[in-house]
Amino acid sequence: GAGVSQSPSNKVTEKGKDVELRCDPISGHTALYWYRQSLGQGLEFLIYFQGNSAPDKSGLPSDRFSAERTGGSVSTLTIQRTQQEDSAVYLCASSLAGVSSGELFFGEGSRLTVL
Amino acid sequence: GESVGLHLPTLSVQEGDNSIINCAYSNSASDYFIWYKQESGKGPQFIIDIRSNMDKRQGQRVTVLLNKTVKHLSLQIAATQPGDSAVYFCAENQFYFGTGTSLTVIP
Numbered sequence: 001g002a003g004v005s006q007s008p009s010n011k012v013t014e015k016g017k018d019v020e021l022r023c024d025p026i027s028g029h030t031a032l033y034w035y036r037q038s039l040g041q042g043l044e045f046l047i048y049f050q051g052n053s054a055p056d057k058s059g060l061p062s063d064r065f066s067a068e069r070t071g072g073s074v075s076t077l078t079i080q081r082t083q084q085e086d087s088a089v090y091l092c093a094s095s096l097a098g099v100s101s102g103e104l105f106f107g108e109g110s111r112l113t114v115l
Numbered sequence: 116g117e118s119v120g121l122h123l124p125t126l127s128v129q130e131g132d133n134s135i136i137n138c139a140y141s142n143s144a145s146d147y148f149i150w151y152k153q154e155s156g157k158g159p160q161f162i163i164d165i166r167s168n169m170d171k172r173q174g175q176r177v178t179v180l181l182n183k184t185v186k187h188l189s190l191q192i193a194a195t196q197p198g199d200s201a202v203y204f205c206a207e208n209q210f211y212f213g214t215g216t217s218l219t220v221i222p
Contacts, residue, residue: 004158033209042204043159043212059210091158095209104149104209106158 002026006092006107013082014115021077021110025094033104034067034077035091043091049075082114127219134192136216138205143186149206150179150190152199153215159204162190195220 005024013019025032030051035043045059049069060066064082069075079086089109095102128134140148146167151159165172165179165188172179178191188205195218202215 031209035212042214043206045210045212048209093158093209103161103164104151104159106160108156108158 004092004094004105004107006090006110008110009108010111010113012113012115015084016081018078018080019082019112021079021090021092021112023075023077023092023094023107025073025075025092026105027073029094029096029105030072031095031097031102032069032075033093033095034075035093036061036088037091037109038088046077046090079112082112084114087112087114124214125217125219127221128195130197130220130222131194134190134195134199134218134220136190136192136203136205136218138188138190138213140186140188140205140207140211142207142211143183145207147208148179148181148188149209150177150188151204151206151212152201153204154201162203192218197222 004026007022011019032049034046036046037043047060047067048056064080067075067077089111091106091109093104093106095104149164150162152162153159163174163177163179165181170181176193180189192199197220200218200220202217204212204215206212
């Protein structure tokens with residue numbers, strides 16, 4: 001499809017397990033963002049990739065969270081040793097331009113439930 | 116750190132009326148603001164944006180107003196329709212999002 005694709009759409013895991021969430025941005029979009037949205041809350045910025053530059057990791061809540069973007073396209077967000085407070089919807093977005101311009105196109109999110 | 120907040124968590128309007136959703140921000144150096152609409156179970160969708168060198172910007176049925184003096188942003192929706200029912204977020208650059216206002220349009 002032409003939009004941002006995220007997988008899995010739903011993930012249930014046990015506390016302590018690692019999870020990987022995948023994001024396929026729109027082709028040609030150089031900027032990619034990950035956010036976390038807890039129930040009834042706004043979006044919490046996690047990490048930002050722009051082209052080949054070093055990612056902005058300032059929003060990652062702990063060292064259990066990491067993300068990579070291979071070949072400037074697909075991105076994977078990894079959460080190690082998951083905790084119950086990690087339960088949320090993880091949203092990915094991409095855009096043609098950087099942080100101070102350009103419409104963000106969001107995927108529909110990956111809903112993570114940690115039991 | 117910066118914060119972006121909304122004055123009202125919920126708003127109910129009659130179909131056909133105008134809606135106004137407000138947002139406050141704290142970083143006076145921010146230069147780009149965006150409004151997003153999020154329907155249940157979906158990702159946010161871009162509505163309209165505005166740069167700090169502007170006070171007002173209009174789109175189709177929507178207007179964004181920026182008051183830099185008091186660091187306030189508003190989204191006006193004209194002739195609100197049932198399809199406008201959603202949660203609306205303001206965002207500062209692409210990093211800081213408000214909590215959201217839930218808009219319900221009463222047919």
